[in-house]
Amino acid sequence: MALSARLKGLLLTALLLAVFVGAWHLATLPKAAPQAAESEYSKLVGAQAAVGQKSAFPTPADFGAKLLEHLKNPFYDKGANDKGIGVQLAYSIGRVLLGFLLAALVAVPVGFLIGMSPLVYRALDPFIQVLKPISPLAWMPLALFTLKDSNVSAVFVIFVCSIWPMLINTAFGVASVRREWLNVARTLEVSSLRKAFAVILPAAAPTIMTGMRISIGIAWLVIVAAEMLVGGTGIGYFVWNEWNNLSITNILSGILAIGLVGMALDFLFGRLQRAVTYTE
């Protein structure tokens, strides 16, 4: 029977997952007591000593049960330290999208300017080169001091980290628009505004979208760390809070949720990128 390559891949993925879960299960099996428990010890700890010790790390079954619990009721809100994982994710996604959107509003026009004018490029390049490698979290204390609001500060950190890839890609995309397309626009006496929207923007769109895809990925990485710092709400805070609660199953649930949302965001931007890509 000839299986399609896609199905084969899927089967292999399932197999790898099964191996991983199996190994996890074996590793977290309750350990048999290494030696016959001393009677005094047995008296002290009770039946536990006889059956061996349950691992502190949850078994796949524990994790699955917890996950099911989260999935059943993801959006409850029982006060500051007990919110459903869905609520926490919604907070994080909201911050990321807001910060990302603000960054796009700045990065795309400024990138256009840099891409079109070599003078502006030379003037701004030193600033970009110095600011770009700064970890976005380094801005956090400054943001907290000046903005005086942890929530706004988190959005600001997202803004700072997503601006650079978009800015640089927009500038690059605009600067490398094919000369002949611009010449076509010139011979047709197209106004600068129409040229920007009808020629340069579609020509640079794939490069700009690549920048946006990189930015959203970085923003999703940074939001977890930022929320661990500022606290209150969000998936980053959730993970840190569950560490304080010593609930490994919840930490694992949080980690899985972060991965899935990150994948979804990348998928979405991949789609958008494909929508604006053209073949020459």
Added chain:
Amino acid sequence: MSFLQIQKLAKRFGPSVIFEDVSFAIEKGEFVAIIGHSGCGKTTILNILAGLDTASEGIVVMDGREVAGPSLERGVVFQGHALMPWLSAMSNIAFAVKSRWPDWNRIQVQTHCQKFIGMVGLTGAEHKKPAQLSGGMKQRVGIARAFAIQPKMLLLDEPFGALDALTRGVIQDELVRICAATHQTVFLITHDVDESILLADKILLMSNGPNACIAEIVHNTVGRPRDRHTIHHDPQYYRIRNHLVEFLVNRSKLYQSGEAKRPAQPPVVRPGLESAAAKVINLRH
């Protein structure tokens, strides 16, 4: 006064001279081809006529006005078709039409585009993207785009250079037909001797660059209508062809070294006809 006049055009980059003392004229409805080896500055001349490049010296006057920048009055067919790949064939042409007549509504634009798509024989392929079209079809879209804005003058920069011989022949035939129907004034750059004889009324011969000049103006005395399949039966055909090839192979390099004198005004030549008369014109200059 001629429709288009080029006087004492020169282009220099620092101390190096691309061409100098280029003067010629094009009458309304005339088809002029320029032929010469790579690097003689043909494309630079065309770009100056288009307003995309500036001359170091000299002046270009079209229809009584100096050419000082790109204009809708001069349509350009670019060497590499220059279609926007994110637009369909129709939208590429519509982009130009909307630039020419911004007040037109969608229906007017559509009808006008369709007419020129039909003219280059692309009906049925108008909604395809350039990537889905063959090289020849892309170049036809480029030609339709240039014709669609109905410019006073058309500038063609080696439009068929990248096409295979068969496709080139078909599109050349179409161009002959369209130009005969529209009486379009055309300036064409080409490497192809046969193409210039098939299409042009006058053929400008350019000497080798750098330091190039226009060496001669050959009057194409092959009668019209011309047909690619029968043109070689015209007695003038091989006389002109031999003259052009002889220039390109032997004489085009003599002007750099000074072995041939650079003419202040290029002599007009009618190969095979009244060669004596041509010499008289030559002497007068």
